[in-house]
Amino acid sequence: MKLNPSREHHLIIGILLSVWSFVFSFFARPFEHGNMDLGIWINVSVGFSIAAFLSYSFVAIYQNIIFRKLNKWNILLELSTYFVFYFFYSILTYTYYRSPMVYGFYDFPRFFTEIILNITLIISPIIFLLRKYAIKLIPKKEEYIIFKGENKLDFLKIKKDELICISNSQNYVEIFFLENEQLKTKLIRSSLKKIQYEFDFLIQVHRSHLINPTHFKAWKDSNTILLTQTELPVSKSYKNRILSL
Known part of the structure; x- marks a missing residue:
């Protein structure tokens, strides 16, 4: 209570x-x-x-x-x-x-x-x-999340609600996030599977993409979703997860 x-x-x-x-x-x-x-x-x-x-x-x-x-x-x-x-x-x-x-x-x-x-x-x-x-009326505390890669410089600390999505990029993951209402990206040497394990609130929509569900806006078409300031493809095997949002 x-x-x-x-x-x-x-x-x-x-x-x-x-x-x-x-x-x-x-x-x-x-x-x-x-x-x-x-x-x-x-x-x-x-x-x-x-x-x-x-x-x-x-x-x-x-x-x-x-x-x-x-x-x-x-x-x-x-x-x-x-x-x-x-x-x-x-x-x-x-x-x-x-x-x-x-x-x-x-x-x-x-x-x-x-x-x-x-x-x-x-x-x-x-x-x-x-x-x-x-x-x-209790003010919500801003929740931060930290991404760490294999290299020492692979470090990113952002607010949880600023994270939009994460995409696989060969041996790296590309993190999409907001900074002063502008879309920014950062590459970190890691795997999508490792990121999904560490941050279980993320939803997989494609074998190469994870999304923060709070940034889901709408369906562009039957195979594409619109997120905040970006869009991503959706695989058939993951479509039901998006439909349940």
């Missing part, structure tokens, strides 16, 4: 939960007793909103500490963030509820069962969706 450790992203989640808490408290009004006019409900909504933001701030701090120590994340740790959130949220909202700003008279057990549990059922799916979306 993944965790987005970005404090900025979780700050945004805290703000969104704060806004939701204000809107929910003001319009849904999870409790009603005594003389609760518009002014009091504004106070309640503001207090619950601040409590939501502070509680999720504790979550952000807690999860960063745990993630740094363990360098991993799992379902139990994820569930523990919900516990941390509701622990602080319950304390903060109840403290505010019993303050002179609201003059609430529920004791904590009643406040928890009648208010917090109902809020938990509604807000938990929201937290889940926001945290799941935050994972998609």
